[in-house]
Amino acid sequence: xxDITPFLKSMLSVSGLSANEGPIASVIEEKWRPLVDELxxxxxxxLHGLKRGSNSHTDKRRALMIAAHMDAIGLMVTQIVDGFxxxxxxxxxxxxxxxxxxxxxxxxxxxxxxxxYAVVAQPPARALPASVGENPVGLDDLxxxxxxxxxxxxxxxxxGDLISFATQPVEMAGDLISGHxxxxxxxxxxxxxxxxxxxxxxxxxxxxAVATVQEENILGGAYTSAFDLQPDIAVAVDVTFAKGxxxxxxRTFPLGKGPTIGFGPNMHPHLFKKFKQLAxxxxxxxxxxxxxxxxxxxxxxxxxxxQGIPSMVIGVPLRYMHTPVEVVSLKDIQRxxxxxxxxxxxxxxxxxxxxxxxx
Amino acid sequence: xxxxxxxxxASQFKLLEKLCNAISVSGDEGxxxxxxxxxxxxxxxxxxxxxxxxxxxxxxxxxxxxxxxMLDAHMDEIGFMLVNDxxxxxxxxxxxxxxxxxxxxxxQVLVGHSKVxxxxxxxxxxxxxxxxxxxxxxxxTLRIDVGQASASKVKAGDRASYATQFRRVGGNIxxxxxxDRIGVATLIELLKFAPENVDLCLSFSVQEEIGxxxxxxxxxxxxxxxxxxxxxxxxxxLPVHDGSENTFYNTxxxxxxxxxxFDGGTLNDxxxxxxxxxxxxxxxxxxxxxxxxxxxxxxGAIHRTREGIPxxxxxxxxxxxxxxxxxxxxxxxxxxxxxxxxxxxxxTPALLAGERM
Numbered sequence: 001x002x003d004i005t006p007f008l009k010s011m012l013s014v015s016g017l018s019a020n021e022g023p024i025a026s027v028i029e030e031k032w033r034p035l036v037d038e039l040x041x042x043x044x045x046x047l048h049g050l051k052r053g054s055n056s057h058t059d060k061r062r063a064l065m066i067a068a069h070m071d072a073i074g075l076m077v078t079q080i081v082d083g084f085x086x087x088x089x090x091x092x093x094x095x096x097x098x099x100x101x102x103x104x105x106x107x108x109x110x111x112x113x114x115x116x117y118a119v120v121a122q123p124p125a126r127a128l129p130a131s132v133g134e135n136p137v138g139l140d141d142l143x144x145x146x147x148x149x150x151x152x153x154x155x156x157x158x159x160g161d162l163i164s165f166a167t168q169p170v171e172m173a174g175d176l177i178s179g180h181x182x183x184x185x186x187x188x189x190x191x192x193x194x195x196x197x198x199x200x201x202x203x204x205x206x207x208x209a210v211a212t213v214q215e216e217n218i219l220g221g222a223y224t225s226a227f228d229l230q231p232d233i234a235v236a237v238d239v240t241f242a243k244g245x246x247x248x249x250x251r252t253f254p255l256g257k258g259p260t261i262g263f264g265p266n267m268h269p270h271l272f273k274k275f276k277q278l279a280x281x282x283x284x285x286x287x288x289x290x291x292x293x294x295x296x297x298x299x300x301x302x303x304x305x306x307q308g309i310p311s312m313v314i315g316v317p318l319r320y321m322h323t324p325v326e327v328v329s330l331k332d333i334q335r336x337x338x339x340x341x342x343x344x345x346x347x348x349x350x351x352x353x354x355x356x357x358x359x
Numbered sequence: 360x361x362x363x364x365x366x367x368x369a370s371q372f373k374l375l376e377k378l379c380n381a382i383s384v385s386g387d388e389g390x391x392x393x394x395x396x397x398x399x400x401x402x403x404x405x406x407x408x409x410x411x412x413x414x415x416x417x418x419x420x421x422x423x424x425x426x427x428x429m430l431d432a433h434m435d436e437i438g439f440m441l442v443n444d445x446x447x448x449x450x451x452x453x454x455x456x457x458x459x460x461x462x463x464x465x466x467q468v469l470v471g472h473s474k475v476x477x478x479x480x481x482x483x484x485x486x487x488x489x490x491x492x493x494x495x496x497x498x499x500t501l502r503i504d505v506g507q508a509s510a511s512k513v514k515a516g517d518r519a520s521y522a523t524q525f526r527r528v529g530g531n532i533x534x535x536x537x538x539d540r541i542g543v544a545t546l547i548e549l550l551k552f553a554p555e556n557v558d559l560c561l562s563f564s565v566q567e568e569i570g571x572x573x574x575x576x577x578x579x580x581x582x583x584x585x586x587x588x589x590x591x592x593x594x595x596x597l598p599v600h601d602g603s604e605n606t607f608y609n610t611x612x613x614x615x616x617x618x619x620x621f622d623g624g625t626l627n628d629x630x631x632x633x634x635x636x637x638x639x640x641x642x643x644x645x646x647x648x649x650x651x652x653x654x655x656x657x658x659g660a661i662h663r664t665r666e667g668i669p670x671x672x673x674x675x676x677x678x679x680x681x682x683x684x685x686x687x688x689x690x691x692x693x694x695x696x697x698x699x700x701x702x703x704x705x706x707t708p709a710l711l712a713g714e715r716m
Contacts (some may be wrong), residue, residue: 081598095482096496100682102523102533117528119684122461124595128609136461136495141600145678147531147612147686167467168475170522174508178467178478245449246482256507259518296485319504320480323465327478327504332437 002196004189004333007031008177011185015106015164017090018071019220021045021213028070028188028211035195035211042228046221047211051195055204055349062352063206065231065309066194066340067222067298068187069215069238072180073322075103075120075163083153084121087146087163091216095139097323098122102166105146107156114156117166118146167324173333174256180324184215186316186333187237190259193337194344201341204349205232212298222298226305232352233271233310235343236298237336239328240289240315251288253317256329257286259336262313266295266303270355272313275343282342284335284349289315310355314339365548365700367693374398374547375532376525378540382469384438384455384518385569388412389472391434391543395563398547413573413579414563420555426706429560429583429668430549430699431574431657432542432590433567437534437681439521441470441503441513448510449502450477452519456568460498462682467522470513477503477519521683530689537677537685538591539567545589545675545696554704560657563671567657571624574657578664584711585631585669588656589699591650591687592617592674609652610676612688616695619672622652624659630713631671637700642701644694649674669711673699 016024025047033039034051047070050156053061072089080086085105089095099122107114112215121143128141144163148156169179179351191209198207208229212221215238226234241247242255253260261275279286294300295313316336348354374394383391395414399406414434421423437456444450450470454460464481479501484492503511523535534540546561554560560581564573567590568592578586596611610617618635619627639646655672662670675695677685 081602084598088383092484094481094487094492096461096492097481099459100684101465102684117526117533119533119679119686121597121679122459122682123597123600124593124607124609127595127597127599127605129600134495135493145597145686146535147528147688149613167465168524170467172476172506172509173512174506176506176508178476191583241483241485244504245480246500247486251486320465321483321485322479323481323483325465325467325478325480327480327494327506 004193005330006191008185008189009169011188012169012179012181015075015104016070016072017162017164018214018216020162021071025211026069031192032195032209035199042225043275044220044224046225048229049209049227051198051207051209053205054202061206063208063229063231063348065208065210065226065229065234065345066191066211067210067234067236067302068191069221069298070188070211071213071216072164073216074165077157077159077163079159080153080157083148083150087144087158089100089139092322094322095142096136098335099137100140101324103144103163104166105144105157106162107154108161109158116146118144121145146203162287164234165324176327176329178325178327180326182318182328183239183321186239186318186328190237190316190333191340193334194340197338197341201345203344203347205344205347207344211314216300218314219298220300222301223305226302226309230306231309234302235312235314236302237314238297239318240323241321242317242319244319253289255317255319255327256331258287259332259339260287260289260315260317262289262291262295262315263292264295265293266291266299267312268310271310275312278342278346279339282338284339365552365696367696371544371548372527375540375544378543379525379534379536382521383434383436385435385566385636387518388434388565391525395434395543398632399550400549401554409576409580411573411576412565413577415577416550417557417559418550418553418563422555425558426554426708427558427560427584428703428706429562429578429581429584429586430546430582431562431564431577431588431661432546433539433564433573433657434543435568436563437568438518439468439503441515441517441519443515445502448505448507452503456681458681463497463501464496466683468519469522470503470505470519471517474511475505475509475512476522477505479503523683530688532687533684535683535685537687538680541591541675541692542589543698548696549699549703552700557703557706564657564672571657571660575660575664576659578668582665583668586658586661588658588661588672590656590672590674591677593680594676595679609650612676612678613690614647615691616698617647617649617674617676619649620651622655624655625662625670627671629715630710631669634710635671635673635698638702638705639698644698646698
């Protein structure tokens with residue numbers, strides 16, 4: 001099995017905040033091009049890779065869409081004061097993880113985008129409203145400092161410029177990797193493992209590997225790609241919560257013990273059963289993830305696109321979600337990829353006809 | 360032939376990078392001590408590691424009218440100690456030195472002498488309530504997470520510090536532990552250019568961050584005529600939330616070495632304050648006064664040693680003290696080195712024979 005780590009690390013080294021996925025999309029595009037038959041980009045930037053099925057019995061081959069969002073959370077410049085940047089969030093960021101965090105400012109003031117190394121600064125107490133006291137400093141009062149003078153910052157930086165996390169990824173013993181934006185580049189890696197597994201293997205259905213945009217804000221890529229491709233079945237791959245400090249309840253799953261198979265209103269129960277059965281057959285460890293309401297993934301959008309699409313969610317457990325030190329198991333990424341590939345090859349030409357509500 | 364005036368070039372940046380990336384939490388200064396010993400040996404007359412782990416270096420001048428000058432820079436840094444193994448690679452930890460716990464979540468650290476990567480994570484934002492996010496994340500809920508497979512490679516008692524790697528970007532330095540590796544690097548350069556009018560006594564001190572403990576015994580040992588603590592001090596020169604003027608900036612980046620007048624531990628000798636300012640003026644070196652206030656340096660311990668040692672501090676300003684990443688200006692470092700070099704050269708016994716006011 002090829003090592004997915006170098007590709008995963010290359011994905012972590014480029015930015016791609018929601019609605020600005022260009023840099024990450026080109027890295028994925030390069031990796032996927034030899035793995036798929038066709039590769040196109042949607043009108044809002046999602047990547048659509050088609051791997052054709054082999055079934056010739058029907059005029060129209062059935063199509064499966066596997067979606068993993070490629071956008072990242074981060075910050076955006078709202079104001080420039082004496083060389084310092086006030087910021088807002090793009091996606092859900094707990095501002096308590098920000099002071100002292102290295103970031104990259106993607107400065108557009110000079111025409112070409114210039115990447116500026118910077119740090120999130122917690123201003124000294126006397127520069128903050130007295131009401132802050134010993135409490136956490138809210139996002140409105142934090143600053144980003146690239147070490148520029150007022151004049152330099154005014155020339156280089158514009159309001160609306162993006163800021164991505166710059167914490168370097170690090171491999172840890174036990175096949176773990178830590179870094180920012182493993183949500184959801186870990187799932188893109190898993191989907192890539194699946195595409196690699198499928199090379200040279202026959203499958204009846206067409207497979208659309210989709211790297212979606214704008215998941216972290218509005219599920220924008222999921223709605224539009226599902227409409228564009230109108231697949232017969234869709235699977236979203238996203239990270240889920242691993243057990244760890246501050247995360248131990250029913251919503252959390254062991255790190256390194258396999259993917260989760262989602263169950264709840266966003267998931268078709270027949271697909272849930274199929275995935276479980278398949279994981280057992282392939283001897284892939286997994287956990288059942290029960291989701292009473294919104295799954296918090298692209299599936300929420302895909303399921304209700306057009307006439308409705310039977311959908312499923314596969315989760316990769318990840319610790320410290322939406323921090324720059326997310327931790328994920330490389331083994332879980334490989335297992336998720338194998339499970340997805342297994343699902344593709346297990347889809348019989350008439351699978352859709354067998355997909356029922358067994359009341 | 361060596362240059363006559365110390366300068367900061369590629370090899371000085373390389374040394375500072377090595378020093379900043381080294382991990383030497385108070386009480387465990389071995390990694391920096393090793394670098395210092397290697398660097399000073401070719402230039403020193405005597406080198407000694409004392410009972411606490413201070414590196415004490417001398418280089419005597421020539422002639423009758425010499426001043427015995429102690430320069431101090433502390434080797435230690437703030438950091439963490441693992442205190443309890445909670446299983447599965449999760450460790451409780453305590454703070455070593457003055458750390459604002461609001462700067463801890465979401466940071467990479469390196470644990471122990473083998474530098475095992477660890478993470479200080481945070482509960483996912485998805486699990487938090489808006490109310491919860493208005494409260495600090497308490498230290499006792501944070502963990503250093505090295506992962507289950509590394510659990511046996513670290514243990515309670517191991518120190519940890521930030522994994523931040525040194526970066527020089529234009530005229531800026533971003534690094535951990537600029538406080539006080541920039542002082543350590545400065546002393547090493549001054550040793551190479553020690554003038555003959557002084558008996559130079561260098562203390563690369565331990566345990567500054569937990570009570571100025573190394574400097575106290577180093578000063579006793581050297582018994583100098585005068586002492587200068589070379590440290591790094593906060594530049595709190597950030598905008599004020601309401602747009603008003605920042606009048607409590609302590610120091611400002613880019614305004615040169617910060618000369619101390621009064622801090623939490625020292626009432627600096629007025630003769631030395633005047634001497635340093637005059638030296639800077641005459642040599643055309645920019646300087647600033649650190650605003651009087653709390654905080655302090657090893658001078659706080661040195662000046663009360665034995666019968667009293669006239670002391671002062673000079674610091675390179677840095678922003679974001681005691682966090683994962685501090686920021687200093689290269690020019691401030693250059694000017695600090697230049698000021699100290701000029702000051703050593705101008706020092707005579709007359710300086711301390713003068714009136715205190």
